[in-house]
Amino acid sequence: xxxxxxxxxxxxxxxxxxxxxxxxxxxxxxxxxxxxxxxxxxxxxxxxxxxxxxxxxxxxxxxxxxxxxxxxxxxxxxxxxxxxxxxxxxxxxxxxxxxxxxxxxxxxxxxxxxxxxxxxxxxxxxxxxxxxxxxxxxxxxxxxxxxxxxxxxxxxxxxxxxxxxxxxxxxxxxxxxxxxxxxxxxxxxxxxxxxxxxxxxxxxxxxxxxxxxxxxxxxxxxxxxxxxxxxxxxxxxxxxxx
Numbered sequence: 001x002x003x004x005x006x007x008x009x010x011x012x013x014x015x016x017x018x019x020x021x022x023x024x025x026x027x028x029x030x031x032x033x034x035x036x037x038x039x040x041x042x043x044x045x046x047x048x049x050x051x052x053x054x055x056x057x058x059x060x061x062x063x064x065x066x067x068x069x070x071x072x073x074x075x076x077x078x079x080x081x082x083x084x085x086x087x088x089x090x091x092x093x094x095x096x097x098x099x100x101x102x103x104x105x106x107x108x109x110x111x112x113x114x115x116x117x118x119x120x121x122x123x124x125x126x127x128x129x130x131x132x133x134x135x136x137x138x139x140x141x142x143x144x145x146x147x148x149x150x151x152x153x154x155x156x157x158x159x160x161x162x163x164x165x166x167x168x169x170x171x172x173x174x175x176x177x178x179x180x181x182x183x184x185x186x187x188x189x190x191x192x193x194x195x196x197x198x199x200x201x202x203x204x205x206x207x208x209x210x211x212x213x214x215x216x217x218x219x220x221x222x223x224x225x226x227x228x229x230x231x232x233x234x235x236x237x238x239x240x241x242x
Contacts (some may be wrong), residue, residue, distance in 0.1 A: 001020055001023065001024050001025050001026065001206070002024075002025035002026060002028050002029070003025060003079070005028065006028055006029045007016065008029070008031065009031070010029045010031070010032060011031060011032060011033040011034065012032075012033065012034040013029075013032060013034065013035050013036065014034075014036040015035075015036065015037050015040070016036050016037065016038040016039050016040070016058075017039045017040075017087060018036060018039075018040055019041055020040040020042060021040060021041040021042060021159070022042065022044075022046075022047075022108060023037065023042060023044075023045065023048065023129055024045050024047050024049075024072065024119050026048055026050075026051055027039065027046055027047065027050040027051065028049065029051075030053065031051060031053050032051055032052050032053060032054055032080060033053055033054060033055045033056065034056045035051075035056070035057050035058070036055075036056075036058045037058065037059050037062070037064075038058055038059065038060040038062075038079075038222050039060070039061040040061075040062055041062065041063060042059060042062040042063065043062070043064060043065070043130055044064065044065060044066075044068075044069075045059065045066075045067065045068055045069050045070060045090075045150045046068075046069050047069075048069065048073065049069065049073075050072070052072075052073065053073060053074070053097075054074070054075060055074065055075060055076045055077065056075070056076065056077040057070070057073075057075055057077070057078050057079070058077075059079065059080050059083070060079050060080065060081040060082055060083075060101070061081070061082040061083070062082075062083055063083065063084055064080060064083040064084060064085065065083070065084045065086070066087075066089060066090070067085065067088070067089050067090035067128060068089065068090045069090070069134050070090060071092075071093040071094075072093050072181060073088070073094065074084075074095075074096055074148045075096065075097055075201070076096050076097060076098050076099065077097075077098065077099040077100075078094070078097060078099070078100050078101070078103040079099075080101065080102055080105075081101045081102065081103040081104045081105070081123070082103070082104035082105070083104075083105055083108045084105070084106065085102060085105040085106065085107055085127050086101065086105070086106045086107065086108070086202070087107070087109065087111075087112065088107060088109070088110065088111065088112030088113055089112055090112075091112055091113065091115075092112075092115045092116075093117055094116060094118075095117075095118060096118055096120060096180060097116055097118055097119060098121065098122045099118045099119075099120065099215065100113075100116070100117055100121070100123070101122065101123040101128070102124055102127070102153050103120075103123045103124060103125040103126050103148070103216075104125070104126045104127075105126075105127055106128060107124065107127040107128060107129065107139075108127070108129060108130070108238070109129075109134060110124075110129065110134040110135070110137040110138060111137050112137070113137050113138050113141070113153050114137045114140060114141075115136070116141060117141060117142070117143065118143060119141050119143060119240060120144060120145055120146065120147070121144075121145070121146040122144060122148070122239060123148045124147070124148060124149050124152065125148045125149060125150040125151055125152070125175075126150070126151045126152070127149075127152050128152065128153065128175065129149060129152040129153055129154045130151065130153035130156065131157075132151070132154065132157055132160075132163050132164075132167070134154070135163075135164060135167040135168065136167075138168065139165075139167040139168055139210075141168075143169065144168060144170065144171070145170060145172045145173070145175045146172060146174075146221040147164070147168065147171055147173070147174055147175075148175055148176060149174075149175060150165075150173075150176065152232065156176075161174060161175075161187075162183065162187040163187070165179065165183055165184055165187040166174075166187040166188065169184060169187070
């Protein structure tokens with residue numbers, strides 16, 4: 001990589017579709033802003049600590065097993081699709097990260113995303129996330145508006161879209177499909193958010209009548225999930241509606 005003296009004004013480099021096995025010599029250009037290393041043989045993220053001007057880093061289709069060594073960079077976009085990730089690490093010190101692509105990996109747990117407050121777009125498609133409980137790690141990301149979880153086992157959960165919208169109500173798009181206002185209303189109704197208010201109004205107007213919950217589905221009817229047994233996923237975040 002960069003086995004020549006690059007011009008000082010170089011901002012954009014694409015070394016995709018090569019046989020590169022190591023990230024090196026990037027420090028030769030401190031003003032680099034876009035670095036694309038897709039479809040190489042890279043196994044480790046390294047030697048980027050001096051590239052504080054880097055905004056876009058793309059490492060799709062490599063052999064990376066761990067996100068590391070990017071602390072305190074000013075990345076706005078990070079693409080690590082189609083690698084060998086099993087856990088989400090190394091993202092806690094990226095205060096400007098807006099776009100994150102972790103698709104096509106082996107990720108089961110979402111712990112490691114909870115502190116990326118600037119995140120707007122998150123792609124987790126083609127992973128192994130199976131439980132609605134995992135949304136606790138992203139429900140506090142108030143700027144998150146686009147989430148893609150296509151082809152994860154979680155999609156098989158009953159009322160999947162409504163449950164996701166309840167936990168992340170500010171979403172505008174889920175799995176590539178725009179969120180409808182009707183869905184947001186149904187999500188609140190499913191979880192009984194307005195149930196108590198309706199019961200009070202009904203009782204005040206018709207004190208002699210018994211209030212009946214006429215929801216077609218309620219969250220209590222959905223089979224509850226067990227807590228994950230993975231010890232490293234024992235971190236607890238209080239629910240938005242706890």
